[in-house]
Amino acid sequence: MTQVQFHKNSKHISRYPDIIPNITKLSHSSKLQMHQIELTKGNFLFIHPVKDPEFYEFLYIVEGKLGVGDQIYDKYDYYIVDKSQEEVIIDILEDTILLSSIPSGKKAYDTNRFKELAEIMEAIQEKDHYTLNHCKRVKSISKLIADELKLHPKDKMNLLKAAFFHDVGKIMVEDQILNKVGKYTPDEYLLMKKHVTFSSEILGSKYPGLVHEIVLEHHERLDGSGYPNGIKDISLLGRILAIADTFDAMTTDRVYKKGKTFSVAIEELKSLSDQYDLDIIMLLEKIIQEKSELLMK
Ligand SMILES: [Fe+2]
């Protein structure tokens, strides 16, 4: 006998659309798991390689627009993830809803791993109203540079994660230091500088790979004047992140200062080429000249 089942209570798995996809579990039949995935414009979706030969995910775009390389996929398009999948980064070009179907018993979304990070980022937003948006912008500047450099997807993925979470350690810095208007005392500056090590430690437990190492380098400078370790030999991804971070800080309005224009910030970075990689600065200048509309402000 055929049976039609109606269900009311879909299960919401995560709720941080700005930070990680918003996922709702829709069905739990013996054969299939269905999820609805909501993605926010301007974010990225990382697809990691799947080793399980039995894994198969069908994703259908209910609404929205996604970019993969030069291709654009929108309503009625779909894509499939299986064991042969390499790392892929999907640009979320418009707010998007996906419908996902995977076999029952297969692990689908490990949102718990990111939940803690997402919660910290939300808490940071409560502490100061600058850092979360700064991290989003640093991520998109880093992405533009990575695309221009044609970085390997794996490097790009690590860079974008590092860019988004690079200041997560600010959660451990006191509010009055974080929000201080005016110059830091030497002691306050010491405490502020610790956010780098805190970020790296928090991320080290979530991302065993490169991410926390890149984060550790974001305030290092080529002449050795940076912190926390004063190293001169900084990785390419660390050098990109340092420039994206500084460029955003220079060009953003704060309570105590007006942001510089893009071109003034680039000239200032060029004058600091003993500290920042000049090739990457020149690349950023090219991006600004050709596609400044892609830089969010
Ligand atoms: Fe920082």
Ligand SMILES: [Fe+2]
């Ligand atoms: Fe930063």
